[in-house]
Amino acid sequence: MSNVISTSTMTMSTAMIRLLIGLTAGAMIWAGVERGELSMILNKAARVCLECIGLG
């Protein structure tokens, strides 16, 4: 048995959780781009955000 604390807990299930979360995150980014979030972001980010500066 390993003496390194964190790698001793690096089990197969951790690898599976990482894989699932990574795939889910990738799918979320793809879905967000596909449904047109980028144009909304650019529209907002290119102007002064009055709420952000306390004037909204």
Next chain:
Amino acid sequence: MSNPLMMNFLDGRLYKGALKNFCAPGLNCWSCPAAVLACPIGVMQAIGGSMNFSVSLYALGGVILIGLLIGRVVCGYLCPFGLFQELIYRLPTPKFKLPRGAERIKYFVLITFVLILPAAVTDYAGIGEPAFCEYICPVGTLEAGLPLLITHPELRAVLGGLFALKIAVLLIVLIGSATVERFFCRVLCPLGAMYGLLNRISFYRLSIDEKKCVGCGRCARACPMLIDPTAAPNSSECVRCDRCAADCPSKAIEIGLK
């Protein structure tokens, strides 16, 4: 890294190019004149409060992916406000410890002000307010509000109670950061809360070699977040600053991708 256009502070211009489609890894106001990237927390609220969507899959997915890869390394090395707090803490002021449980406030801030309020509290057109940016975020006040008020005199005419609230929050955070190490990261930052949840499984992690560890406790004393790395090497509060590994006399702490 995300604020390279420093000359824009002189005239208050904002960058409007395509890079603003991408989110900065750390908390960084997109109305800051020097910013070339969008703020992930700002995007979550803007999309979550829009008429069409109630959650930003793009920003949430991006934060999860970055968190899975490097966890709170973002807080330790990539966030400009983290650096700002480190500098403020060096001021010769009295230093205090954070009360027990105060770290949990940031999860309340994340759920309430970033995820729920923008989507749930909407106007007649169905558009929600970015509650965290509007009522809490001191980064926006510091990086965008104050510089833009200096360069745009017309904005000063519409100052009101909300700006007074934002200035009060900024002052509290400044005093907090001067007296408690990384006060904002530990107590209020919703982005730190998300990355912290992913610290436990992130590829970039900390490990202790029990054979080498002599139990001297120097790592725990060196930690700015008051964590004992030997007990919780991948705590959600760890910002991966590497101070524990640097202070370890027996080199029992390793930090890196695993």
